[in-house]
Amino acid sequence: MAWLINSHLSSLSSSTPQSVSTQPASVIASSRIRIGELTATVDEGWIQEAPSSSMRLTQFRLPASELGIDDAELAVFSSIGGSVQDNLSRWFDQFSQPDGSDSQEKARVQEFSVNEMSTTIADLTGTFTGGMPMSQTVEKKDYRLLAAIVVGASDVYFFKLVGPEKTVERWATSFGEFIGDLRSLSQ
Secondary structure, eight states: OHHHHHOTTOOOOOOOOOBOOOOOOEEOSSSEEEETTEEEEOOTTOEEEOOSSTTEEEEEEEOOSSTTSOOEEEEEEESOOSOHHHHHHHHHTTEEOTTSOOHHHHOEEEEEEETTEEEEEEEEEEEEOOSSTTSOOOOEEEEEEEEEEEEBBSOEEEEEEEEEHHHHHHHHHHHHHHHHTOEETTO
């Protein structure tokens, strides 16, 4: 999984989606965290924070490695509605491209199975222009989105990592390992 996210040259493949239930993130064992009805191992460098919105199950700050560069943020949601493609499109629309091209066309998307759960991974770079539709527009150049949408047994989970390209690149492998390590509590 890590090679997929860390490599900008991945090819596309496909798999079939399914669905999990929401409960706040909490620690299950010493190195595993519970997110709704999923568990995963979190990189020791990630900093779990109180969610900044009631829509979020949890969130993590992924520190930058250089002074003067912002940290990245991984927000985790469930039950936010819309199809996998609807959510990816909304996230891609939060980016503009320096050459004026369509972010939807620049995004790399791959579908596969993670522990019998349909999973879609997306990777996009560009200028981040904002979050929610009603929020103030921002322009953050050289930003990157790594996202995963995981269809569990009874809910869909959305993992959205956004930050400066350098910061996201630093954590791309651990994000891939995190997604690849997701397990349903029913497994």
